[in-house]
Amino acid sequence: MHRNRELYAFLLDKAKRLTEEWYESLDKSDPEGVYASSDPEIIERLKEHNYEFHLHACKIFIEEKATFVKEFDEWILNLAADKEHLETPTHFIIREFINVREQYLSFLKEFVSENKVSRQKEEIYNQSIIDVFDIAILRFTEEKANYLNSQLESQKAVINELSSPVISLNNKTGLLPLVGEIDTYRAKTVLEKTLQQSSAKGLDHLFIDLSGVIMVDTMVAHQLFQLIDTLKLLGITTTLSGIRPEIAQTAVQLGLNFENISTTATLSQAIILKTN
Structure with a gap:
């Protein structure tokens, strides 16, 4: 548990750096969606979302899984309902989840090297990180789909009502x-x-x-x-x-x-x- 807290502190300390490096490496040539925006306010919110993700994600190493999943799920629900993310193709968002996961795995290697972590413990840490991103990707795509389906049903009801006037x-x-x-x-x-x-x-x-x-x-x-x-x-x-x-x-x-x-x-x- 002591080593887990060290890893939590290590990743938390690098949260701002993770966000800045991620945004700098971001493919901004996407034809549509939040990642292509040049609006300073949208860019700032995008960075905030990314930073908040780090604040939640690194808690996987210090919290009980049920507690972690409950808090993490609330953040995912908010992201899935975010206007800019709703207008961004889902495969672009999944791509960025994968890119951030690679950042985490890279920093984990750095932590393992500096702290002489055993091979067995390293594998446990790797799996924990993979679990975090599996949860994030699955829940995000599920909630975004639910939100969009709800909108479509509402639109369908309006269209049907308007398309059958006497x-x-x-x-x-x-x-x-x-x-x-x-x-x-x-x-x-x-x-x-x-x-x-x-x-x-x-x-x-x-x-x-x-x-x-x-x-x-x-x-x-x-x-x-x-x-x-x-x-x-x-x-x-x-x-x-x-x-x-x-x-x-x-x-x-x-x-x-x-x-x-x-x-x-x-x-x-x-x-x-x-x-x-």
């Missing part, structure tokens, strides 16, 4: 223009939002235009017909327009019946028929 054509008639790929999740969202909006707008007729939809799967076709049936229960009649042959074929294969549904080739035809 447009009022007059006091009692509305239009639902569907565009792009409709997966099962989006179909469910369309169904819920359309029912809410149609009811809130007091519609008695809704045009559903599918001319911008290339293909639907089995579940989506069922959701569409469920929407039409539910609208009917609310006293809202529907007209389907712009049905592509592929969609019609899918519906026929599923045994879905168009007989009781008003359909037209184009939206303009649907509107003309309604107004006449």
Whole structure:
């Protein structure tokens, strides 16, 4: 334990030097991300993050592993949520973790040489350093992925909501223009939002235009017909327009019946028929 504290003090004493040497050796030619920044404030924060890493990392030699991992994990969570690191490709960040690990292993050799550390103890120290960086890389990539996935889900929810608006054509008639790929999740969202909006707008007729939809799967076709049936229960009649042959074929294969549904080739035809 005495020797462990000596190594901790040795690395802690070199933390500032580790940061400066790392930044000087940094490949600043990356086309994007925090490492390419020339903004003094961003550079200063980048150095601070690196220095904080050293303050945490060298504690592996003096703390119980559970305590070390808990404190280290908090630092990693903050780094993974950092704006500049979120905008930096993950493989660039992993590359720099590896570069810093090489710094540590180099300084460890210096410590071993100066203090005549046994070969067995040196191997233990090496493994401890490798463990630190394994934890850092794994947890950082995991948390960054979680954070980005959460953002994507939020964006997806907003896009789905915006991509299924019911447009009022007059006091009692509305239009639902569907565009792009409709997966099962989006179909469910369309169904819920359309029912809410149609009811809130007091519609008695809704045009559903599918001319911008290339293909639907089995579940989506069922959701569409469920929407039409539910609208009917609310006293809202529907007209389907712009049905592509592929969609019609899918519906026929599923045994879905168009007989009781008003359909037209184009939206303009649907509107003309309604107004006449």
